[in-house]
Amino acid sequence: MQDLGSAFMAAIALVRDGDAGMLAILGLSLRVSLAALGIAAVVGLPLGALLAVARFPGRRVVVVSLNALMGLPPVVAGLLVYLLLSRSGPLGHWGLLFTPGAMVIAQAVLITPILAALSRGVLEALWEEYAEALRSFGAGPWRAVPTLLWDGRFALLTVLLAGFGRASAEVGAVILVGGNIEGFTRTMTTAIALETSKGDLPLALALGLVLMVIVLGVNALAQVLRDVALRRAG
């Protein structure tokens, strides 16, 4: 209990003093997770929309596999990216291992299946409603993909938030491929893991509190944007 109380005070002090080290770590965490979210959205959302409209043999297998991949352990995603980027790996010449770029790739790998699987579910319901009308207008499944992505934009915002939450909260992938290098690849979650193992529980908890407040803020902001847009666009 005492730990919690002092953690709370430490968290307030960190924020009040604008602790430069913490701000840098926080900034890197947000940049990495947002970049990963951007990449995953560009790949995952159209993939989800395509799966919602396309009918082909083996579609069910793909859908089930994608749903299973939502539970991909971050440390496994990190390991896969590590093997790809390590000096002897196929992409070793990129020289990305233990850089923020590698962390972006690892988080993107982790959350792309999440965005694809969740958007598939959301957009399949929309497609059921739209299919006949769109076919009547002469739009095939390919043409329906951008239509569904646009018309499902409010529901997809929630999907993006789920992806962002997963990316910003994970530690296993970024610590493997980033290496938790101070001032370079240390993020909020890896810093928490480090401080915990060093025994500085109040600092670890304080960092955790700050991270939770940031994630809460991002979600609240997205919710407000969604509500405003929804009221205007229906």
Next chain:
Amino acid sequence: MLPIRAEGVSYAVGGAAILDGVSLTIAPGAPMLILGPNGAGKSVLLRLLHGLLRPEAGRITPAAAIRGAMVFQRPVLLRRSVLANLRYPMALAGVPRAERARRAEAALAEVGLSTLASRPARRLSGGEQQRLALARAAALEPQVLFLDEPCASLDPAATRAVEEIIRRIAARGTKIVMTTHDLGQARRLAGEVVFLHRGRVVEAASAERFFAGPASAEGAAFLQGELLW
């Protein structure tokens, strides 16, 4: 596109015949009303004629992927503004941008929705939604417009408004092919009647002749309100 000919068209769902050897010709002229009790196969026939379904036997010519335009019983409106709903199918059909704007404006004026152009389409009332769906289909300037029970869930005032719009579209030379369960509406709109019963065309006649005295016993029973299914 016209005439559209259906020859010996059959359609079944899960082994149960919905349509059985239907033949008819859609030629330019006054609205064609497809009448019949519930389950006669009216909606399926419209979808086959429009091209949303493929016949299991028989054929429909011309063999286009989609013939004409269609308005559904429950309007399917995109989650966009009224104006964007009007423009979407025109863009798909390759209507030039300037022409799209001109047609959209004219269509909105015709159905009395000009002041609601920027509203979210799905916030409109039921009657307004159906008028928008009609305007959207009419803006494509199709030769033939299929209407599947367009007034089924509307109150009398909204029904009158929709009928007036249908009349105006028909007057411009678009062939209307429409199903309804409302005999009063059929009398008000029909130029010709196709009477469907248990998946077969029992009668095809001018509206005048059909309503004066159907040639078939089923048609007569239907007009008396005795043929319910």
